[in-house]
Amino acid sequence: MDAGTVARALEDARFDARQGSRHEHLADDTRGRVELAEWERIDRLRAAAAPGTVYDPDTDDVAQAEFAAEAAAAAAREAELREAARVTVRADELQALRELGTLEQTEPREGAKPLGTELTRRAGAYVQADVDTWLAHALAAHLGHYRDPAAREIAVGLLPPPLLAHAALLTELGRLVPAAGVVRLACAAGLATAVPEATADLAAFLTRATEPADTAGSPE
Structure with a gap:
């Protein structure tokens, strides 16, 4: 100009x-x-x-910075829309499995928390015990997305404490009684929901109690 x-x-x-x-x-x-x-x-x-x-706006550093910021914001909005669409499609799949009673037969993918939130939103405001149980079992058994140790570490900061406590207790009970399935360990879900901190403490206690004794070193 x-x-x-x-x-x-x-x-x-x-x-x-x-x-x-x-x-x-x-x-x-x-x-x-x-x-x-x-x-x-x-x-x-x-x-x-x-x-x-x-x-010439091409030589204006301020204008170029604004253009770059607008492009980044547009890309972020597009990514959010794509993620929302992905969550909706996956939630449709899981909702169908829930209605068929076969939710436990599928494995979680990345982004399990927003999926759980979407499924809960569809059902109302209450917590869906079957979805939490499914995720806790997958986390404890290292299924699907949770085969990756990094994903399990990230889950600690994303999933709610009752679900994490449930998964921790399932891990220890499954180690103590390998033949026990999710149905047999249904009591863990109720305990984790009611007293998540105590459930986590119980899981930690079972871990310590069943660790091999350290026999290294000379007795005093």
């Missing part, structure tokens, strides 16, 4: 700002003020340049 184009744009922005200040319903509209400030900045930038220099 040459000097004349910038000057006309600046004058238009000033006119819009004056009009906005005269109308109460436009008093909170910040867009006009932001636009005016930007044209004033561009005018100062052009005035400081050599005579005859035209304004």
